[in-house]
Amino acid sequence: MNLIETEAVVLHASDYGESDRIVTFFTLASGLVRALAKGARRSRERFVHAFEPNSVVRLSFRQRRGLAWVESCRLVEGNLGLRSDPSRWAYAGLLVETTLRLHPENLPNTQFYALLCGALARLGTERDPVNVAALFLVRGIHLVGGLPSLESCGQCGRKLGESSTWTLSLGAGRFACQAHGLNHAGAITLDKGSAILLHAMLQGPVEKIWRFRLRKGMASEIVRAAAAWVEEQSGQRLKSRRALNCVMDPRWAEECNP
Ligand SMILES: [Zn+2]
Incomplete structure (x- = not known):
């Protein structure tokens, strides 16, 4: 051995x-x-x-x-910066659980390693942890083969600049322009700028993605949809789900305060 x-x-x-x-x-x-x-x-x-x-x-x-x-x-x-802040800790929990559930065992993946290391380091220090979590999830799901191509509409081939909104459905494995968008729960609606940004973020080296900034609401929507998709894929509720809800959804705030 x-x-x-x-x-x-x-x-x-x-x-x-x-x-x-x-x-x-x-x-x-x-x-x-x-x-x-x-x-x-x-x-x-x-x-x-x-x-x-x-x-x-x-x-x-x-x-x-x-x-x-x-x-x-x-x-x-x-990564002590994560421990002092419940919201950063909750996002870190989501990243770790996503890795545990989506990545096969004993399969080297140096890009995924760099992504995970970079995300945990930045989650502990950056001002906007939800942006870090969203970038990790999109790139990470791409690295494990779970993301449809963001090059053009899967239905009509329309390019990114040619539609003002786009929908990304992880569950259906589809990326579509405004005319062919999916209107079901869990589909992420992206404005043109966010769609172009995500597409660009998938192209470069993993180490360079952290300079990309998603709009705040956009990042939260991606995190919510990705978390739901990870639960669907693994058939199990995320252990970090409760902490995440507390951080992301004001409707849960009461339950979160002891
Ligand atoms: Zn289309």
């Missing part, structure tokens, strides 16, 4: 048995990896703050059938 040394993002950790933990990482070398950290609950010194969700670590592990085996894990970046 080869020892693999790589950088990784901690997505999820849970206790296992008396003394172990099962940790899911998104690694630079091997993509999504589920691994057993033997003795992690007993020996805190061996893995100091190493399994905090949303942090970046230096990991070495052995690949096996089923669960991988953590040899060592050292914290590199804790």
Whole structure:
């Protein structure tokens, strides 16, 4: 069994048995990896703050059938800015769950790794976390093959500049001009500028997408629709759903205040 040394993002950790933990990482070398950290609950010194969700670590592990085996894990970046703000934490939860549910295990994807790392770092620091979340979701869904082409209308071939509004339906896998737009729940209505921006955002290197700025309402609509789509795809409600509703929808505010 080869020892693999790589950088990784901690997505999820849970206790296992008396003394172990099962940790899911998104690694630079091997993509999504589920691994057993033997003795992690007993020996805190061996893995100091190493399994905090949303942090970046230096990991070495052995690949096996089923669960991988953590040899060592050292914290590199804790992304502490996320922890002090419930809305940033909620968006980070959505990004992590989207990754867990959409990305296959043990399939390297360096672009997705760069996207996830960049998004978590910026979610903790940027003024507009919903913009960061929306950019991550569109590019991330594109990277796992879940986004229809935003080049032109899927029905008539009309180009982006030739229609004043567009609709994007993740569920139907369709992108359509004003004349062929879908009018069902979950379809995102985009003005021409936003459609052109999203299309441009998909072209360049992943590291460069964070300069794109969506209109605030637009970013929220994308996040809502993408979250619903992830739930539909996985057949399960998102664990971050309640926190997200609190952050995004004033109708939920009462339930959110203790
Ligand atoms: Zn059309």
